Amino acid sequence: MPRYSALDQLQLKVLTKAVGLVTATGNPRDVFDQFVMTVSAVTDVAPHVRRVTFRADGFGDYRVTGPDECFGLLMPRPGRALTMPSPDRVNVRTAIRALPADEQPDLRWYTVRAHRPEVGEIDVDFVLHGDAGPGTRWATGAEVGREVGFRAGNSGYRAPAGGKVLLAADETALPALCAIVESGVPADARIFVEVPTAEHRVEIDAPVTWLYRGDDQPGSPMVRAVAGMPSPVPDYAWVCGESALATGVRRHLVKELGMDRRSVMFSGYWRTGAARG
Ligand SMILES: Cc1cc2nc3c(=O)[nH]c(=O)nc-3n(C[C@H](O)[C@H](O)[C@H](O)COP(=O)(O)OP(=O)(O)OC[C@H]3O[C@@H](n4cnc5c(N)ncnc54)[C@H](O)[C@@H]3O)c2cc1C
Numbered sequence: 001m002p003r004y005s006a007l008d009q010l011q012l013k014v015l016t017k018a019v020g021l022v023t024a025t026g027n028p029r030d031v032f033d034q035f036v037m038t039v040s041a042v043t044d045v046a047p048h049v050r051r052v053t054f055r056a057d058g059f060g061d062y063r064v065t066g067p068d069e070c071f072g073l074l075m076p077r078p079g080r081a082l083t084m085p086s087p088d089r090v091n092v093r094t095a096i097r098a099l100p101a102d103e104q105p106d107l108r109w110y111t112v113r114a115h116r117p118e119v120g121e122i123d124v125d126f127v128l129h130g131d132a133g134p135g136t137r138w139a140t141g142a143e144v145g146r147e148v149g150f151r152a153g154n155s156g157y158r159a160p161a162g163g164k165v166l167l168a169a170d171e172t173a174l175p176a177l178c179a180i181v182e183s184g185v186p187a188d189a190r191i192f193v194e195v196p197t198a199e200h201r202v203e204i205d206a207p208v209t210w211l212y213r214g215d216d217q218p219g220s221p222m223v224r225a226v227a228g229m230p231s232p233v234p235d236y237a238w239v240c241g242e243s244a245l246a247t248g249v250r251r252h253l254v255k256e257l258g259m260d261r262r263s264v265m266f267s268g269y270w271r272t273g274a275a276r277g
Helices: 006-022 092-097 134-140 171-183 220-227 243-256
Strands: 034-046 049-055 070-075 106-111 114-116 121-127 147-152 165-170 190-195 209-212 236-242 264-270
Touching: 034 121, 049 134, 070 092, 070 134, 092 106, 106 121, 106 134, 106 171, 121 134, 121 171, 165 171, 165 220, 165 243, 171 190, 171 236, 171 264, 190 220, 209 220, 220 243, 236 243, 243 264
Parallel strands: 165 190, 165 236, 190 209, 236 264
Antiparallel strands: 034 049, 034 147, 049 121, 070 106, 070 147, 114 121
8 A cells, every 4th residue: 555645645636626627527546556467468459459458466456436547557668677666656757757767667658448356457458559659669569478567547537417428539549438438328429539540440339420530630530520510519528539639629619619618528648749758
């Protein structure tokens, strides 16, 4: 069990409160589990999507806070052994920076696509985007038996009962969107997914409007589609994917359609031309 300082706990409270002023409140977590996990299976589930199954005893007690649960993947730098940051800091980046420079692991955020506490496993769907980055590089070379670090995150989806729901995602937020749909969404939920090409589509048990990006800028097809969406105005929106997608859709919902910004959960999962860092 981590021991957070009073200052760390205060920072967490202030940050959670500040976020709640500008976006829909998600599902917070007080204690961020952290442990080493081992790759137990690697399967290519779609072109450019690799599912990696991880095993760890810690997944027996771990609980997700919501369907779009995210976690921090801590990867050893190429040619190095894995050093885990201190679990006693709320902010994992601060904990990483406290390590000697040549021991600091890389950190990227991913979605817990499935959690099986009874066997101590999670599945994670990695988009292999081809651009060199530690996350994609690691997933491309993933092999059974490899060890990496797990740092718990939290989740954002929290639609009020009975309202009109809008879900908008790109390929990186598709694992989260699939988990949200599986957890149960209203039958009249409007669902838009922007992917590079038709071969990135996956089976979803709900009516989805698929948008193909082709050579367009990430987010542009989505912003156009949402701008052309017929009424009524949604009561709640969950918008995740490339930064321009998330901010562009949110801007339209709030500025043009008059949605309360505290009814829009949005998150930039990646940014064109910039490492997540
Ligand atoms: C809460 C959350 C949940 C997420 N869940 C998932 C998930 O389940 N599966 C998943 O695949 N990703 C997910 N992501 C997105 C993932 O963290 C980013 O795509 C991340 O940038 C990948 O790291 P990297 O090391 O491969 O690339 P980085 O080092 O971050 O970036 C290197 C270069 O690659 C580009 N790049 C990054 N991602 C993409 C992409 N998808 N397509 C094209 N170019 C890209 C960047 O613009 C940059 O130029 C999630 C992000 C967040 C915040």
